Amino acid sequence: xxxxxxxxxxxxxxxxxxxxxxxxxxxxxxxxxxxxxxxxxxxxxxxxxxxxxxxxxxxxxxxxxxxxxxxxxxxxxxxxxxxxxxxxxxxxxxxxxxxxxxxxxxxxxxxxxxxxxxxxxxxxxxxxxxxxxxxxxxxxxxxxxxxxxxxxxxxxxxxxxxxxxxxxxxxxxxxxxxxxxxxxxxxxxxxxxxxxxxxxxxxxxxxxxxxxxxxxxxxxxxxxxxxxxxxxxxxxxxxxxxxxxxxxxxxxxxxxxxxxxxxxxxxxxxxxxxxxxxxxxxxxxxxxxxxxxxxxxxxxxxxxxxxxxxxxxxx
Numbered sequence: 001x002x003x004x005x006x007x008x009x010x011x012x013x014x015x016x017x018x019x020x021x022x023x024x025x026x027x028x029x030x031x032x033x034x035x036x037x038x039x040x041x042x043x044x045x046x047x048x049x050x051x052x053x054x055x056x057x058x059x060x061x062x063x064x065x066x067x068x069x070x071x072x073x074x075x076x077x078x079x080x081x082x083x084x085x086x087x088x089x090x091x092x093x094x095x096x097x098x099x100x101x102x103x104x105x106x107x108x109x110x111x112x113x114x115x116x117x118x119x120x121x122x123x124x125x126x127x128x129x130x131x132x133x134x135x136x137x138x139x140x141x142x143x144x145x146x147x148x149x150x151x152x153x154x155x156x157x158x159x160x161x162x163x164x165x166x167x168x169x170x171x172x173x174x175x176x177x178x179x180x181x182x183x184x185x186x187x188x189x190x191x192x193x194x195x196x197x198x199x200x201x202x203x204x205x206x207x208x209x210x211x212x213x214x215x216x217x218x219x220x221x222x223x224x225x226x227x228x229x230x231x232x233x234x235x236x237x238x239x240x241x242x243x244x245x246x247x248x249x250x251x252x253x254x255x256x257x258x259x260x261x262x263x264x265x266x267x268x269x270x271x272x273x274x275x276x277x278x279x280x281x282x283x284x285x286x287x288x289x290x291x292x293x294x295x296x297x298x299x300x301x302x303x304x305x306x307x308x309x310x311x312x313x314x315x
Contacts, residue, residue: 007031007071008230011059011105012078016182016189017120017219019044021076024223026051030230035059035068044181060101065108074230075109075117077102080147083187084125084275087147094146102154106161116168118229119158121151123173123240123282124214133246134215134283137173137238145275155238162237170229175242175282179219179302180309190249191216191256191303195310198262208272210250213279217243218302221295225287234290242282243295252303259304 008025010018013034025032026048033053034045040056042049057064059079069075081097082090102119109117125148127135143149161167182189184196197204225241247255257263288294297305 005031006073006230007033008074008076009033009035009068009072010076010078011035011068012080013076014040014042014044014054015078016044016179017177017222018076018078019048019181020179020219020223021078021226022048022052024220024227028227030074030227033068033072035064059105060097062104062108065101065105069108069112069114072112073115075105075114076226077105077117077119080151082147082150084122084145084147085187085273087145087150088275091146091149094150098150099153099157103157106157106167110161110165110167114167116170116230117158118170118172118226119154120226121155121171121173122148123175123242124148124277124280126152126155126173127277127280129277130280133279134244134281135240136283137236137240137286144277159237169237170232171238172226172229172241173239173282174222175215175217175240175280177219177222178216179306182219182306184310190214191252191306192310194252194256195260195303195307198256198260198265199310199314201266203266203268204253205268205270206249207270207276209269210253210267211248211278212272212276213246213248213281215242215244215246215281216252216299216302217241217295218297218305221297224296225291225293228291228293232291236286236290239287239290240282240284241287242284243299244282244284245299246279246281247299255300255303256307259300259307 014036128142178191182192184192
C-alpha cells in the first residue's frame, strides 16, 4: 500500500507540536486526522486546515476515542493535560487524565489492529537528575515530578501491550522543542518566551542563575523524526529525540541578542525552583543509527526562523 493511502491520527494535533507533525505527514503523502478538545483554537492549523480532517472531542471519553479511530492506520499520542511544573500539586489528576485515558486508547488500538502507535514522552523529566551527560536511553529513570512518572508509566504500558497483544509502537523522549507557533505565553518553552519578551521590550525572569542547561530541538526536525518512525522497523522501540547539544539559559539569551540585534535585554534572576533538573542533554546516537535521522537545523538558524515568525505574527 502506498503512503498516500495510509491514514494517521494525531491526538493533540492542534497544538504547537501537533500542527508541525500534521504538516510533515501531509508532505509525505499521508492522510491526516487531528483530534483535539472541544472548541480548540485552530490557529496553528491554518496552513493545513483544508487538507486534514478535524475531530473535536474528549480524550478521556472512550466513546469519542472509539469514533476517532475509524479507518486509521497509525496513531500519534501527543496529549498531556499537565505540565512538569504543576504536576506534583495534583498527581491523582495527572494519573486519571493522562495514564488511565492512555490505557483506554491502547486497548482500542489493540482491538482495531492499529499498525503502530507513536507516543511522545519527555526526555527532560523521565530521567530526573542525570548521573552522566549526555543521557542515553538505558540511563536510570528517576523522575522528580509526577509528569515524568506518568510519562514513564505510559511507556511501560506500551511495552506491556506489545508483549501481550503485539501492539507495535515507538516512544520518543523529546528534549525541549522550539520553533514557529510555540506559545510565548505558556509556562514552558524558554526560547519562545524570551523572544516574545525581547520583542516587546519586557523583562525576562529567570529562575536560578541562568546556568540551567537543556537540549533544544527545532520543531521541524522533531516532526521529521516522528514521521520517519512510521516506516522504520527496528528492534529498538524507545528513542531520545534531541539535538544532542546543551545550552544554558544565559547562552540562549546571548544567541537571541545576536539574532535580533537587541543588546539591552532586561533580565531578573529569581531563586531556583526545586523541580528544575540542573543539566539535561540527551544522546541521540541511537535514533541516528536506527532511523537514519539527524537534526538538520543549527541552533542559530532555528532561533532566527522562530524570531522571524514572531516578528511577522505581530505585524
